[in-house]
Amino acid sequence: MHTHSKSFPIQLTERSTFNDIDWDNLAFGKTFSDHMFSMDYENGAWVNGKVMPFQPIPMHPAMSAIHYGQSIFEGLKAYKSKNGQINIFRPELNAMRFAESAKRMCMPEVPESIFLEAIRTLIGVDRNWVPEADGYSLYIRPFMFATDHLIGIKPSDSYKFMILTSPVGVYYSEPVRVKIEESYTRAAIGGVGRAKAAGNYGASLYPAKQCQLEGFHQLVWTDAIEHKYIEESGTMNIIFQIDGKLISPSEDADTILRGITKRTLIELAKEWGIEVEERRVTVEEIISAVRAGKLEDAFGAGTAATIAQIDIIGFRDEKLQLPPIETRQLSNRIKAYLDDVKYGKIEDIYGWNMTI
Ligand SMILES: *Cc1c(COP(=O)(O)O)cnc(C)c1O
Numbered sequence: 001m002h003t004h005s006k007s008f009p010i011q012l013t014e015r016s017t018f019n020d021i022d023w024d025n026l027a028f029g030k031t032f033s034d035h036m037f038s039m040d041y042e043n044g045a046w047v048n049g050k051v052m053p054f055q056p057i058p059m060h061p062a063m064s065a066i067h068y069g070q071s072i073f074e075g076l077k078a079y080k081s082k083n084g085q086i087n088i089f090r091p092e093l094n095a096m097r098f099a100e101s102a103k104r105m106c107m108p109e110v111p112e113s114i115f116l117e118a119i120r121t122l123i124g125v126d127r128n129w130v131p132e133a134d135g136y137s138l139y140i141r142p143f144m145f146a147t148d149h150l151i152g153i154k155p156s157d158s159y160k161f162m163i164l165t166s167p168v169g170v171y172y173s174e175p176v177r178v179k180i181e182e183s184y185t186r187a188a189i190g191g192v193g194r195a196k197a198a199g200n201y202g203a204s205l206y207p208a209k210q211c212q213l214e215g216f217h218q219l220v221w222t223d224a225i226e227h228k229y230i231e232e233s234g235t236m237n238i239i240f241q242i243d244g245k246l247i248s249p250s251e252d253a254d255t256i257l258r259g260i261t262k263r264t265l266i267e268l269a270k271e272w273g274i275e276v277e278e279r280r281v282t283v284e285e286i287i288s289a290v291r292a293g294k295l296e297d298a299f300g301a302g303t304a305a306t307i308a309q310i311d312i313i314g315f316r317d318e319k320l321q322l323p324p325i326e327t328r329q330l331s332n333r334i335k336a337y338l339d340d341v342k343y344g345k346i347e348d349i350y351g352w353n354m355t356i
Helices: 064-068 091-104 112-125 198-213 260-271 283-291 329-342
Strands: 035-042 045-053 071-073 076-080 086-089 137-146 159-168 176-180 218-222 230-233 236-242 245-249 276-279 295-302 306-315 318-321 353-355
Touching: 035 112, 045 112, 064 137, 071 091, 071 198, 086 112, 086 329, 091 112, 091 137, 091 260, 112 137, 112 159, 112 353, 176 230, 198 218, 230 245, 236 260, 236 283, 236 329, 245 260, 260 276, 260 295, 260 306, 260 329, 283 295, 283 306, 283 318, 295 329, 306 329
Parallel strands: 176 218, 176 306, 245 276
Antiparallel strands: 035 045, 035 159, 071 137, 076 086, 076 137, 086 353, 137 159, 218 230, 230 236, 236 245, 236 295, 295 306, 306 318
């Protein structure tokens, strides 16, 4: 049974670090705001939810999350509009995905009402931490991990659900160079690729580092069986445009993370009358399209980077140059529209923003 409170107690910090921050040089994820949210799962119920000063958490050496990886997270952003209103983009979809990740990892679900109220309360307390400059936002990181003190392998009985926030600037300062990966794998059918499970990211670091040594930013992941089908790029979903059509790998297989940015831009493209194909996308068709000068656009989509336009695709020993960024009608239009909604510059006609 879930217990559920409508509002959470707030314990304010006595030492704000707000004035110590170099607000013009925010490296992604290195700066944390004054408060965090914490809640415990004990005896089958969520209890003890509170906003408290940002601080280290005590940890038992046998805490099961460290040993066996029952650990999941989410990522979303709060944006400030000119009139001071704070917009959080489609947080109910993060709540839903967090619950799905929890289920796959044998962890308790956090009810949507708790998830959203926790974010509301925390951002309400730290609202001055949401930067105002263009391209800046407050990154919100909800996470949950197993806290049993036990070396035996079994689902933990106790968990912590926490949220921290971090003011951030732009993620990629230039268009990205990606490399098609044909030996390492991010996710296999039947695995945990659809979940935002911590271990997925640990497993991706080594292959990503190899391509970074060759001058690329990220890998393009392919299917685990034949390395023939394109799945995602780094920690973003991937989208192409050929002959005016928007093409993206289908999420039917459980190897692809169901991104909220991608879902949103597909909804938009359909509204705008753009033909959309979500299907299996082969490496071969993308490489042939580049060679024939038919690949009009290619980009990654995710909360951290929003839209990351792809400049170069590495395939085996080749580096294939994509069309100039100024010619990218699709990604430029989507990026501008999403930014305008998030920063409250145009009317939020689809009701995407939760406002605080
Ligand atoms: C988080 C994530 C994405 C993007 O999802 P958004 O909801 O758009 O932020 C895509 N792929 C992977 C592997 C991710 O972890």
